[in-house]
Amino acid sequence: MELFASLWMGFVVAVSPINLLYAFIGVLLGTLIGVLPGIGPVATIAMLLPVTFNLNPLAALIMLAGIYYGAQYGGSTTAILVNIPGESSSVVTCLDGYQMARQGRAGPALAVAALGSFFAGCVATLIIAVAAPPLAEVALKFGPSEYFSLMVFGLIAATVLAHGSLVKAIAMVVWGLLFGIVGTDVNSGVLRFTFDIPELSDGIGFVIVAMGMFGTTEIILNLEMKEKREIFTSKVKNLWPSKDDFKRAWPAVLRGTALGSALGILPGGGALLASFGAYTVEKKMSRHPEQFGKGAIEGVAGPESANNAGAQTSFIPMLTLGIPGNAVMALMIGALMIQGIAPGPQVMSEKPQLFWGLIASMWVGNLMLVVLNLPLIGMWVKLLTVPYRYLYPSILVFMAIGVYSLSNNPFDVLIMAVFGILGYVCAKLECEPAPMILGFILGPLMEENLRRAMLLSRGDPFVFISPSKPISLAFLLASLILLVMVGLPAIRKRREEVFVEET
Amino acid sequence: MKIKSPKDFWAGLMFIGSGLFFAIWAVAHYQMGTAVRMGPAYFPVLLGGLIVVLGLVIFVGSFAFEGPAVPKFHFRPLILISLGCVLYGYLMKPLGLFVATAALVVVSAFGGHEFKWKEVLILYVILMLFSWLVFVRGLTLPFPLCPDFIANCPIR
Numbered sequence: 140m141e142l143f144a145s146l147w148m149g150f151v152v153a154v155s156p157i158n159l160l161y162a163f164i165g166v167l168l169g170t171l172i173g174v175l176p177g178i179g180p181v182a183t184i185a186m187l188l189p190v191t192f193n194l195n196p197l198a199a200l201i202m203l204a205g206i207y208y209g210a211q212y213g214g215s216t217t218a219i220l221v222n223i224p225g226e227s228s229s230v231v232t233c234l235d236g237y238q239m240a241r242q243g244r245a246g247p248a249l250a251v252a253a254l255g256s257f258f259a260g261c262v263a264t265l266i267i268a269v270a271a272p273p274l275a276e277v278a279l280k281f282g283p284s285e286y287f288s289l290m291v292f293g294l295i296a297a298t299v300l301a302h303g304s305l306v307k308a309i310a311m312v313v314w315g316l317l318f319g320i321v322g323t324d325v326n327s328g329v330l331r332f333t334f335d336i337p338e339l340s341d342g343i344g345f346v347i348v349a350m351g352m353f354g355t356t357e358i359i360l361n362l363e364m365k366e367k368r369e370i371f372t373s374k375v376k377n378l379w380p381s382k383d384d385f386k387r388a389w390p391a392v393l394r395g396t397a398l399g400s401a402l403g404i405l406p407g408g409g410a411l412l413a414s415f416g417a418y419t420v421e422k423k424m425s426r427h428p429e430q431f432g433k434g435a436i437e438g439v440a441g442p443e444s445a446n447n448a449g450a451q452t453s454f455i456p457m458l459t460l461g462i463p464g465n466a467v468m469a470l471m472i473g474a475l476m477i478q479g480i481a482p483g484p485q486v487m488s489e490k491p492q493l494f495w496g497l498i499a500s501m502w503v504g505n506l507m508l509v510v511l512n513l514p515l516i517g518m519w520v521k522l523l524t525v526p527y528r529y530l531y532p533s534i535l536v537f538m539a540i541g542v543y544s545l546s547n548n549p550f551d552v553l554i555m556a557v558f559g560i561l562g563y564v565c566a567k568l569e570c571e572p573a574p575m576i577l578g579f580i581l582g583p584l585m586e587e588n589l590r591r592a593m594l595l596s597r598g599d600p601f602v603f604i605s606p607s608k609p610i611s612l613a614f615l616l617a618s619l620i621l622l623v624m625v626g627l628p629a630i631r632k633r634r635e636e637v638f639v640e641e642t
Numbered sequence: 643m644k645i646k647s648p649k650d651f652w653a654g655l656m657f658i659g660s661g662l663f664f665a666i667w668a669v670a671h672y673q674m675g676t677a678v679r680m681g682p683a684y685f686p687v688l689l690g691g692l693i694v695v696l697g698l699v700i701f702v703g704s705f706a707f708e709g710p711a712v713p714k715f716h717f718r719p720l721i722l723i724s725l726g727c728v729l730y731g732y733l734m735k736p737l738g739l740f741v742a743t744a745a746l747v748v749v750s751a752f753g754g755h756e757f758k759w760k761e762v763l764i765l766y767v768i769l770m771l772f773s774w775l776v777f778v779r780g781l782t783l784p785f786p787l788c789p790d791f792i793a794n795c796p797i798r
Contacts, residue, residue: 193781304650310657310696317664317689329672329682332664355723362719362754528754529765532747535723536769539730539746544783552731556724563720567713568653586685598678
């Protein structure tokens with residue numbers, strides 16, 4: 140019953156008043172910003188990351204996790220009410236959620252989304268608590284070659300699941316790796332790609348890159364389009380779903396939770412794939428498939444539970460292996476590193492309070508999300524009526540303060556602007572920024588492990604696929620299989636179909 | 643030869659160019675080392691080469707497969723938003739928080755669809771007060787408030 144003892148310890152830490160406060164602030168801020176259209180969890184976390192620098196590591200992580208669920212939930216709110224997905228994983232929520240809102244049933248849709256997410260969050264938290272310790276144990280036995288292959292697998296999986304061209308996604312990852320190694324080389328002390336700019340000798344801050352590529356780029360892209368929004372403020376009246384709604388929704392919640400938890404663990408998986416998968420499953424299982432797209436409550440309940448479960452279980456590879464499965468987890472790892480903690484399997488044994496406290500706080504955060512959001516839905520809706528021309532200068536001010544306060548150096552703000560422009564060009568050429576952020580975080584780690592593995596094998600590149608390293612071999616084989624699968628025309632076509640609904 | 647997919651054409655060129663740059667710069671300035679003891683240039687050259695290959699695949703593909711045109715670039719928001727941020731950073735030390743915030747708000751507001759002085763002014767006052775009270779007073783960020791040339795800043 141070590142598990143319960145550990146969980147109990149986590150809860151004791153998580154419900155201390157100060158940590159509760161941080162979870163609350165995180166969830167509130169996350170929802171507040173996540174509700175704003177066009178700003179998803181990644182941009183929200185990137186924006187608010189500097190706020191957590193002065194906190195202790197656990198409080199910082201609790202707050203960031205809170206921001207994550209908050210933003211995720213906020214994204215669903217906008218999807219239902221205004222048909223604007225706050226993030227890619229709530230795209231499918233738009234399909235039926237918005238139709239429900241048009242029929243005056245925005246209340247039940249929002250409530251089912253919240254309750255389904257809460258249920259999924261509870262289950263996923265338990266899964267993390269059960270699955271993480273044994274996984275971390277395995278990970279402790281990993282040597283440099285296993286780590287290198289695992290990172291290759293993680294990056295490949297992430298690109299396979301990004302939408303658009305696979306080759307472009309891989310190229311973006313490599314870009315990320317290259318930008319990641321700018322700065323002082325740890326082995327030789329040589330300054331690489333710093334061009335005699337002293338500010339670059341510590342490398343490019345990844346917060347700055349993330350804010351540029353996700354924050355400023357997003358704003359510029361939004362400004363291209365004319366404002367047009369249709370909001371059903373007046374129609375959010377009766378909030379509570381009817382008995383019939385519940386009856387139809389709960390099996391969908393169960394299925395969504397199961398699917399989401401499984402997909403979330405995969406590197407590169409997480410919330411997006413989970414919500415798409417769950418929608419397809421619900422449509423197939425339903426006795427009334429014709430109602431889908433016209434306001435079927437299952438079409439909200441399934442994907443919403445799935446994306447929350449997936450969001451949650453995507454913490455597993457991050458916590459146990461130190462490998463981010465998606466861009467949000469990359470940001471979390473960045474936050475840990477800024478706090479002076481090297482993410483990886485040792486965190487659990489060396490900092491049990493941090494580890495279990497975070498897990499317990501996930502549950503607390505999910506509870507807060509429900510408590511906070513059900514009464515506040517009306518307020519979030521009001522927030523949506525604020526025109527974008529007031530919103531974006533405010534967002535810019537907060538981003539600029541955040542980046543400037545990193546080291547009180549105007550150069551950081553300049554770099555953010557540069558990456559904003561780069562992100563804009565990439566968006567125009569259909570190159571996804573998310574894989575780049577993953578590569579950016581993993582760049583130095585990957586080089587380090589490659590060097591060590593090659594040193595240990597005396598320069599034999601076959602060490603990664605030798606039978607004496609079965610784990611490394613398995614990861615590389617899995618990556619290859621993934622690549623081939625996506626490369627095959629039949630599957631490629633299917634993958635395009637899945638993502639077609641997005642545009 | 644006709645370019646069938648302009649997006650891929652330019653993306654390919656972009657990747658090839660950047661890959662070549664990283665690889666050549668690394669070879670010219672840092673030591674390669676050997677596979678056993680990798681020098682600082684080894685990994686960047688490897689990655690640079692990889693990205694050139696990927697870029698070539700995209701580039702060649704742009705002549706074979708149909709694809710959409712590159713959407714129009716909107717330079718007004720692009721330049722004004724970026725400029726606003728940069729101004730904020732570089733005006734902070736010499737002119738202080740209030741002027742820097744004004745520059746960011748006004749310049750970025752010009753990047754939008756409509757610009758009304760009255761609205762922008764109200765927005766500025768709110769954001770200025772918020773930054774001052776929450777970030778400088780509340781979170782004690784060490785931002786200068788007044789311009790450099792005012793010796794005794796009356797605001798704290």
